[in-house]
Amino acid sequence: MGLPGWNDDDHSAAFAAFRASCWAARAPGMAEVCRKAQALGSLDEARARAFFEVNFRVEAAPEEGVLTAYFAPEYDARSKPDAEFSAPLRARPADLVTVDAGMFDPAQAGNQGAAMNVLGDLLPYPDRAAIEDRRPEKVLAWMRPEDLFFLQIQGSGVLTFENGARVKANYAGNNGRRFVGIARPMQERGLLAAGDTSGEAIRGWLAAHRGAEAQEIMRLNPRYVFFKLSPDDGQQPVGSAGAPLPPGRAIAVDPARYSMGEVFWIDATAPVLTGAFPAYRRLALALDTGGAIKGQARADLYLGLGPEAGAEAGRVRHSLKMYRLVPRAAPNS
Template sequence: MMGGARLVGALALVAVVAAMAATVTGAAAGPRAQTLRFDQLKGWAKDDFAAALSTFLVTCPRLKDPDWHETCAAARLAGDDPRGFFESYFRPVLLGDPKQALFTGYYEPELTASATRTPRFAYPIYRRPPELRPGAVWYSRAEIETRHLLAGRGLEIAWLDNPVDAFFLQVQGSGRLHLTDGRILRVGFDGKNGHPYRSVGREMARRGLLPKHRVSAARIRSWVKDHPDRGMTMLRHNPSYVFFRVLRLAANRGPLGAMRKPVTAGRSIAVDPDYVPLGAPVWVEKTGRNPLRRLMIAQDTGSAIKGPQRADIFYGSGAKAGRIASHVRDGGRMVVLLPVARALAMENGG
């Protein structure tokens, strides 16, 4: 996921819907909200609703608000008619302007690593330092690395053989590490230093170091390899720094999202929880090279995911998923499915 920023409580959902309802009445500034019919969703009838229901069930028990609790209870009994479940218990709500829609992709890297430092494996990933408090601003990436603020403190989880791999592992927020001793270590987001995320690829394009429309992790990796000193300085353009913890997950499960449950390839998205409730179904109409029309579940967040028409699609684990995710930067439309009572309250301005 596009860089960490996890864990938003379900209680925030009440405030989200209240804010959206106020928008309808003009009582507060915010995104335009429009209730739609299901037959207005392009490709709706052709989706795999059983797959969407299965993903919804992973996180719906964490939604404790009464109307969400009711939908979750019904979802457990909807195995024979998943499409009927979504159409009976939800209404589609379009938030914001689809012209501003932006879909990107994220994935879970699979990397070779060592449990100890060696001449080859010299780039560590760290546990969260005990003095770092949630939400506090700590030292920047440049300060952490140039002043060696974490070195020698026993916070190292593993060592990678490439600084760009270590960097992008932080951007994605999770990974599978294939250790040289044969073990597989799953790591996930456990905090950040409080600085905003800045895109290194965008900055390299601005400086003319890479072609604007051909920026990718592979090209950044190659450039840093060819320009090691300038490369490290370039990576430090992003002051955000992410810390990890070791996860105990089955090999066939995805990494943990913001709701502390595994995300599902092709069915989970990261959203801005200021607009889209975590756990909500979201109809995605993504344009571009590989268009998607699919019901996904908002189960994650990301520091670069801002706005009512912004989503990061989880594409899975490994290099293939990474190649696909790195090329996604498309428009389209996303429509949130809200419980009927909430959608009607917004429609009536209550």
């Protein structure tokens, strides 16, 4: 296919991920390719590679962007608050109304927004600071503040309570505010070592300065996420496409640019964070979305469950070129 690094990918693993989730695809021509994959069963490396080369053509994104990564964290939680576990994991509030974001910002028309009904008027939903300053409507668990902050960034995770019970914390909505990363302002304030804005470094600083200092920094991001709990089944989380996320093969993309279930080749090099892998070149499936994932050459790579995946995800910030693999039967875009 002439793609950088194409010959070095594990096409058998990529085919397995495609076969398991292609039913969620809505892009033109994908249903027929999915039926072929389902009929074939598992394939070895050579046959899997041939499958993609025969059934897809390549369309390159016209611009260069950024690859980041995310994971499903595992955190301790408590059923009652204490000095350490002081942050409430809030359920979706009853007064949150989903609206078109263009209601408050015409530039965001077509995206999902949030509002609250005040005496018959729909007003923008409060930001992080205002939400944290009001009494929780329903508390699902109590967490360390920095853990809750990172759980909100990742969108889902697993919680372990003091009695050993494990549950999944699943995304249930957000306040419609724009996501603002805190790495840059922390670096500008000299709070992080030069060149180290990894997730590990940020979380370490927040934990070491738990209280008013850390809260001030976290409130630079006005976006707030609400959750719901479900039993921990030991499986990977489900993305926006409704399919489980295969680690290392699922990406979050901008839904205004791409459809769920589309197939991509990502070519990510030139990392800017210390300790990062030099490159990520692989087939990946668009199975999720994210508040900070906007643009034609922007993707967030899902790396799996737990601290090891989290350590890797926190170091991913690479220059990205994206190539869309379009079913040959689909019309040219």
